[in-house]
Amino acid sequence: MIVYEFKIKGKDKQYRAIDDAIRTSQFIQNKALRYWMDNKNAGRYDLNKYCAVLANEFPFADELNSMARQSAAERAWSAISRFDNNCKKKVKGRKGYPKFKKNCRSVEYKTSGWKLSQTRKAITFSDKKGIGSLKLKGTYDLNYYEIKQIKRVRLVRRADGYYAQFAIDVNVRVETQPSGQVVGIDLGLKYFIADNKGNVEQSPQFYRKSEKQLNRANRKKSKKYDPKKKKAKKPQSTNYHKARNRYARKHLRVSRQRKEYCKRVAYSVIQSNDLVAYEDLNVKGLVRNRHLAKSISDIGWSTFRSWLEYFGHKYGKVTVAVPPHNTSQNCSNCGQKVKKSLSTRTHVCPYCGYTEDRDVNAAINILKLGLSTVGHTGTYVWGDLPSWAIGANLSSNGESLNQESQWL
Structure with missing residues (x-):
């Protein structure tokens, strides 16, 4: 499954219709979740049937395509099933009880409700929301694929405009020649990454470099906010919404920079090696450190790992996630534990005299653990499915983990 994304061009009336469709999808998703809360034995198909009940009860829900309503119910069921699986597996901490959505940014159609033009440069939505025909702006060519291969079409709202995503059912496996290298x-x-050979990649720190601009844009937005209007339940001024949009676009630019950087580094690592061993970090737990939370969020470890696993699957390379416990403390030469604080950047072993950079020493230990477990890694460390397999169902924020750049 791959995802192609195009920017769509239309009129203001069409954009308002897309917003209406997104609100309707959010309404159906929340209603499906409420139905599950009131009926604990309700299953996936019960939620799909409940969509027809909502269409008969609410006229604006009937305007949305029937498969788009089912897709909204499937999003609710995705959150429910994830909660059930966490409870069955006895995951530590909070189990992720499903929550009602407040700010959805996408609506998803399945195989009906839309039609591509003959040139595949425009798409027409035929439900009663009045979206109509929209132009597709992008470098991808949909003529390479049959219409039946397009399983889902999503309309996504972002700070810089509206986008259409096409989830295409295609085999992404590519045969490559072995390089004979492991890392x-x-x-x-x-360092963003450090390998066992001593090679390091500097951390780009996109957020840190843009922090002054972001803070300035945030201050300008705050100056235009009127708390009296909120108490009186009146809408904010047009200038406030313009400043809010400028602030959101700057954040969107930083997130795109981070994503493309992680993608390029992961692609380079996979192309150069046949086996890649990396740390199975608990990023959700690490960001609770209030001293390092900003730096950890800025580095993008989870994004890098997602792309590493995806490219490993695509090009037939082995990716192994190993436990990170004591990989920085143990000596890679003799195996003795040498305790050191985070400020100590050089590993000096008092037992064997081995001296190496702290991160390079950890990378050597990670490779040893990866080679010792590669023969019996039966499950993926993130659950029943690897992260690259997430694509057929899109989260309500409109993000997709396996959307490739043109040059890849």
Whole structure:
């Protein structure tokens, strides 16, 4: 499954219709979740049947395509099933009880409700929302694929406009020649990655470099906010919404920079090696450190890992996630544990005299652990499905983990 994204061009009336469709999809998703809360034995197909009940009860819900309503119910069921699986597996901490959505940014159609033009440069939506025909702006060519291969079409709203995503059912496996190389990767804050051969990749720190501009845009937005209007339940001024949009676009630019950087590095690592061993970091737990939370969020470890696993599957390379416990403390030469603080950047073993950079020493230990477990890795460390397999169902924020750039 791959995802092609196009920017769509239309009139203001069509954009308002897309917003209406997104609100309707959010309404159906929340209603389906409420139905499950009131009926604990309700299953996936019960939620799909409940969509027809909502269409008969609410005229604006009937305006949305029937498969788009089912897709909204499937999003609710995705959150429910994830919660059930966490409870069955006895995951530590909060189990992720499903929550009602407040700010959805996408609506998803399946195989009906839309039609591509003969040139595949425009798409027409035929439901009663009045979206109509929209032009597709992008470098991808949909003529390479049959219409039946397009399983889902999503309309996504972002700070800089509206986008259409096409989830295409295609085999992404590519045969490559073995390189005969293996690598262990240590993820860090000083270096983005460091491998067992001593090669390091500097951390780009996109958020840190743009922080002044972001803070300035945030201050301008705050100056235009009127708390009296909120108490009186009146809408904010047009200038406030313009400033809010400028602030959101700057954040969107930073997130895109981080994503493309992680994608390029992951692609380079996979192309150069046949086996990649990396740390199975608990990023959700690490960001609770209030001293390092900003730096950890800026580095993009989870994004890098997602692309590493996806490209590993695509090009037939082995990716192994190993436990990170004591990989920085143990000596890679003799195996003895040498305790050191985060500020100590050089590993000096008092037992054997081995000296190496802290991150490189950890990368060597990670590679050893990866080679020792590669023969019996039966399940993926993130659950029943690897992260690259997430694509047929899109989360309500409109993001997709396997959307490739043109040059890849």
